Amino acid sequence: MNEPASPAQQHRQNLTGEKTAASRVTIIGMILDVVLGLIKVIAGTLFHSQALLVDGIHSFTDVASDLVVLGVMRISRKEPDQEHPYGHQRIETFGTLVLGSILIAVGAALAWENTLRLIEGKADIVPGWPVLLAAAISVASKEWIYHYTRRVGLAIRSDLILANAWHSRSDALSSVVVLLSTTGAMAGFLWLDVLAAVVIAGIIIHIGWKFSWDSVKELVDTGLSxxxxxxxxxxxxxxxxxxxxxxxxxxxxxxxxxxxxxxxxxxxxxxxxxxxxxxxxxxxxxxxxxxxxxxxxxxxAENDEDHSPTSERLPHREEILSVLVDRIGELPSNTRLRLHYLKNKVHLELFFDPSASSDVLSAERIRGELADCSCLGSVWVWVNGP
Structure with missing residues (x-):
């Protein structure tokens, strides 16, 4: 009969399984992003759609993010070691921050470029119908990979995989914008195509900011709600x-x-x-x-956030024993001493064996000898105690 795995073994098995699942879904998503990126960039260029071209660039940022995810997940799922006793999960947080920063940078550049095109009125060519087909394929494909990636991210409890899933969802949303803007441009509103490119860039910036800000909060040890x-x-x-x-x-x-x-x-x-x-x-x-x-x-034993917490300057066990010997004489070898440090006083319990002399066992004598010890709160004497 096989013995159940220890917690440490179970943790190692979980890390290995999580790394495998994360790598698989990321590689599948990366292949899909490459194919869609090529389709959209080529179709956007050949059929005069600035929105589809920007959407294609967005897909290639997904490829870059997939590469970041693959590298980070490989490191962050390593077992704890001497230098990282809590594990390497913060590397995943840093990777999410890098991914968010990439999205912000790409989105800002695309937004600036297409805002200038919109202001200068450079939208003068009607997009071709293949743009609609490319956008529709992108919506269906990215929505599928979003659900697949999100399911894996929840299963392995990875914020980085979940972030990558939402990156895929943003690509699907941007392709929906391409569909609507292309339909409008084909109906005579040519400026909608460039405006859609700006909107898509804004979506990219928004998602990048969310990833980055959440990662920063974690890196500075933000607590639970x-x-x-x-x-x-x-x-x-x-x-x-x-x-x-x-x-x-x-x-x-x-x-x-x-x-x-x-x-x-x-x-x-x-x-x-x-x-x-x-x-x-x-x-x-x-x-x-x-x-x-x-x-x-x-x-x-008490609330050490009180206004007058128990002082660390109170005497320790050896000092208390020394005082006892000085005041009442040598204690029997089997005497036990229990100390309670409460409310800035030492509360003393002495446990004697019945074979000790009656003079030593006298609680009144012991209390009398220790009466002037300002650090002591109470003195209890037990015979045949625990």
Whole structure:
């Protein structure tokens, strides 16, 4: 019987499968973009359609973006390593930023050129009917590749693949504009063809800006939306053992989410119980959002965002032991000491074995000897304790 794959093995298998799926859909889209780009550029040139020519150039920018996607996906789906313990997904974000910048640059150049043509009134030739055929083929083909690419992007949770899908959708929309403008130009409104070229360039700029701005927000560690943040806090607060949540920070890496959260629990529980409470919080959050990559939880005995948090200058264990020995004498070897650092005081618990002398076991004597220790809050003495 085969043993189930470990989380690390499963993660490696997922990365390999995602990279393969992304490469396949991108290569198919790139071949389609080359064919459509050639058809539209040739038809636009031969049959006098500036809008179709610009649309063809748009298709060739899709080819450039496909090459970017292939390179970036190969790197971004690499396994985490010593220098990149959280993985390489930010490379995908950077690739999306580059892709958006390319779209903005191409769209701006095409918009400027055709705006000048429109102002100068250079639209004086009626486009031929093959322009309509080329545009119709483009609409059908790009709409198909959009749905195919988007389906893969959602399946592998890749913003870059989704961005490339919307790039294909923009090409389909621009071809619709070509259809309408060519019909208008053939009806006698020749300026519609050049105006359509400007509109298509504007579509390219808009999509490029959206990709770029979303990538910039991710690269500067923009967190989750307020509603998602509050939803995750509610999940933590409703977990048994959690008294409060006083900090939750989030950031994105590609499609994945990284979280840091501070959980306030009872101050007298064990370390292992606090950790177990934190694991229940992690489970609840992962159930709510399946793209959480990592949750780093910090267990607090009190809210350290209070106006007077517990000072780090309070004495540590060895200093407390030294004071005890000085004040009440040498402690039995099996004595256990538990310290609670709360509200700027050290609260002390001593656990003695019943075999210790009654003088050592005297809680009144111990409290009396320690009464003038300003750093101590309370002193508890237990016999045959845990």
């Amino acid at each position: 307020p509603s998602d943040t509050e939803m995750l806090k509610d999940i933590a607060r409703q977990t048994d053992g959690v008294r409060n949540v006083h900090e939750l920070r989030s950031r994105r890496m590609g499609h994945d989410i990284l979280l840091d959260i501070h959980l306030v629990v009872r101050p007298d529980i064990s370390v292992s119980e606090g950790h177990q409470i934190g694991m229940h919080v992690v489970s609840g959050m992962r159930h709510a959002l399946d793209n959480i990559l990592d949750i780093n939880f910090h267990i607090d």
